[in-house]
Amino acid sequence: MFKKIFEYAGPYKKNMYVATVVVLVSVLMGILPFVLAYQVISPLVMGDSVETEFVLLRVIGVLICLVLQAFFYGWGLSISHKAAYNTLFRLRVSLQKKFEKLPLGIVEEKGTGTIKKLFVDDVDSLELLLAHSVPEGIANLLIPLVIYVAMFCADWKLALMSLASIPISLLSMVIMYSVGMKRMGPYYQSAQKMNNTIIEYINGMEVVKVFNRESESYENFRKDVTDYRDYTLAWYKAAWPWMAIYGSLLPCTVILTLPLGAWFVLCGISTLPDLILVLCLSLSIGIPLLKALGFMETIPNLNYKITALEQMLNTAPLQAAEDDFHGQDFNISYDHVSFAYQTTQPGPDGKPIIAENEVLHDITFVAQAGQKTALVGESGSGKSTLAKLLIHYYDPQKGSISIGGQKLCDMSLEALNSRISYVAQDQYLFNTSLLENIRLGRLDATDEEVMQAAKKARCMEFLEKLPQGIHSMAGDAGKMLSGGQRQRISLARAILKDAPIVVLDEATAYADPENEEKMEAAIAELVEGKTLVVIAHKLPAIMNADQICVMDHGKMVATGKHQELIQACPEYQKLWKAAQDSAEWKVSTAKEGR
Template identity: 60%
Template sequence: MFRKVFEYAGPYKKKTIASGIVILTAVIFSILPFVFVYQVITPLVMGETISREMIAGRVIGVGICLLCHACLYIKGLSMSHDAAYHILMRLRISLQQKMEKLPLGVIQEKGTGSLKRMFVDDIDSMEMLLAHALPEGAGNVAAPVIIYISLFFIDWKLALMTLASLPVGLTAMMVMYAIGMKDMDSYYQAGKIMNNTIIEYINGMEVVKVFHKDAESYRRFEKDIKTYRDFTLDWYKACWPWMALYNSILPCTLLVTLPLGSWFVLKGYSTLPDLILVMCLSLSMGIPLLKALGFLPSLPQINYKIETLEKMMDADPLCQTQNAFCGKDHTVEFRDVVFAYDKETAADHVSLTIKEGEKTALAGESGSGKSTLAKLLVHYYDPQSGSITVGGQDIRDMSLEALNSLISYVAQEQYLFPGSLKDNIRLGKLSATDEEIMEAAEKAQCMEFIEKLPDGINTMAGDAGKQLSGGQRQRIALARAILKDAPIIVLDEAMAFTDPDNEEKMEAAMEEVSRGKTLLVIAHRLPSVQDADKICVMEHGRLTAAGTHEQLLKDCLEYQKLWKASVASMNWKVESGKGE
């Protein structure tokens, strides 16, 4: 039951066990007063004389035992909390290390809601299990077991009577566990879906409001919350009757002992002092049993929760080595690359060479596989077959750090940290001086809007860069790329948020960032890449044509269609502007 806990406990395994022993000792001290009560009652019942000193001594003994119980219980819980928080820390670090080895694309697919729930909510929920259920549950179960064994040395017949409630109580408990474990996976899955839906609902509220999709979005929000509610209520409704049964039956140790034991005494099968002692010890088990029963339903969840967290990270790690880059140049080559998201093929036997110092563009309709090739190059995923090389070296035969040092990747959506714009640009080169950062911002055409900000380049970007527009965030990302000065540049629809007024500035910024570099551009607007050395046309994950703009306009029907749509879109924007 505790195997998974001890896998992550490390040096805190001994402290966890020690906390359980200390709490067990505390529970034993809470039982001793019942023995003192027996020592006072028995002489009175048997008609024997008893001194005041003896009574006073037992009363003092009860007080000392209760004091020791309180002190030891507090000490045990202090030790268990210290061990629990260190175990949770080690669990978080272990999961984080596993996550770092996963392809970045796999991590993005899991969603921020699932990852937040895993690293924060799910792990925090284990604190009660590790700090309370484990040591207290073990201590409060062990004490009654010790008492039961002791009862057999007193009178085995009376001891068997005290065990009469166990079969019924344990049967009810086992049924409850079986029901709970059967539905536990569905319960946690419903919670995961609800968590993702809530985060998506909040993040997408602006779009929902603009396009009047409140009702549709709320229906999904309400549906997933109700599903989680229904799973929770159904789970508890199935478990409650059995929980009530074993909570009522198990602590009733006198249910058979009192009537049948009294009859045994009358018949001479047992002695009255033995019956009194057995009854006192049976009563002493009530509190520990009730506490144990309160924790026992939680104990099976420890392994389940840890295994669930591990399954979240259960994916093939990214193929990489610790090797540095040793390629002969910065030519990129895709060799018969195949990749699919689940069963949907996104790259179907793609072979492509991006020569060093040249500008290569990928064109195609949405979903044709353009961005997938870019993500494969920056090693978001491993290709399922084929290979991608830089200078003849497979990207899987180098460390991710070595590959990242070669490539600047500017995607459509750029994340900015809440710090200053200066610090966000400095991510491209942590050792950069303020002068180098300002120069990169200048080349990326950022100064136009930075100079209008109250604190200039020291202005805070806000949460995820929300203080800036999409186009401004992209220019900050370009400034990072310029500062990084990597030999290979990947621009994945980097002008997606650019308005016509700033399009020329963005094109100038991209020309600056790519001068003399190996450049791969995902074409959002075909006119912006018509000067490319090579344009590759993608259809349904396949590379169907490649050549210059003039060659493709002449020979490729798909490119002709894309070009007409792009030109029509530009004309529409111009006409819309005149109409206003």
């Protein structure tokens, strides 16, 4: 575990060593007053005369040691905290870079609460280990060991008495660790589940209220919070007795030394100065030992979190090279592509198993450069998954996808992302200005270029009505705007990016009839002269596509133009009839409402 931590520290590893040495000096300064006290007490007990100047110098020495102890302790912790927080920064950056290259399915499966806990809570918990447990734990453990060596040199019999309470304390700690480790897995699983439930409860509050499901939703919330409480209490109840034993006995280093040592002195087995020395040193190491083992008791907890971080950092990334794009053109080729979503589910024995749900089977087709290719089919037929494979959200289990003859796995994610614009049904807007949300399409764009993209996306009519125009805040997840307005901002972002390949996933889903024409005009600005892949349920909108690919239950059953498919493809005929019936129903409803 410590090896992994020092790997995270990187260039700050030496700071951890320096901090440990400085804290070591601090602990030593805390021990020296007991030695100085011995130098005064021993001659007094033996009946020897002690000069006032001798005592005064020892008192001054004690004060100096206490000041130096505080100084070195503060200095050491400042060094360790600087190293700790820089290490946490490096670790979070590593996690962020890892998440960029993970299949989207893994991220979605873990849930927002688990990911938040990983990035924030679990990483923050390492601050205790880096800033305190390493420097303080090591220092508070080494100094008592050195002191025990000195005690054995003075009188090994008295030193053994001083050690008497330690074996029982250590045994109690081992039992506490063993009991705690058995309950740690369920405890953390309940914590992750509670985090996910809380976030789901908050995000779904609007739906819960609309459908009057407060009681059911709250019941799930209450159950997961109660489970977390029960697991936590069960863990602590099992550990508390053993924690109390070692916490009480460990500092009691004189529990046998004082009575038996006095008897040894009376019997002539030991000398009184040696007894006084061992008693003073025994009293001096109680607090360091308690601190050292106190830090050690956090290790299983931290080790569990480090294991979770390691599992995430070692998760297989998307297959991607570091090469730039060197394709011949922007033809998009799917070659015998199959894909299944993978989910983790409890098996018959309670252990997690990977379940697969195949949504694409042996898909082969080519979307020609500069042409419009439409993907149509019933909901759940695999259309959106095909698009997500193209933008490399996932790796196909079988087959390959290439652009201009170059496979996606043979180019870097940066090279791929710079050549594809993806406009989904409801793309995320960040809680910053609308101008900066659009500028995400091309970060080096000027304000004027952003404004031009907004105009082409037909955004100005609603932007001009906002108090601060394009500088208005989007709100959390863009909630200050309507669904159609968010889509137009997404279109402006894609227009600004000006990528040669455009993927539209139901881009007009939130547009009402009045605004759909404006959306179509904005899309025309976006896709002119580009390779276009469209996912659509509204078949009339893609009648003029150069190629229409018909999906049915994860298989591509036909490709061709509208007229060809309407004559030869039963699945397309069914979709077309449903579209016509829907249009007629809307017309009749509109007439009845007049």
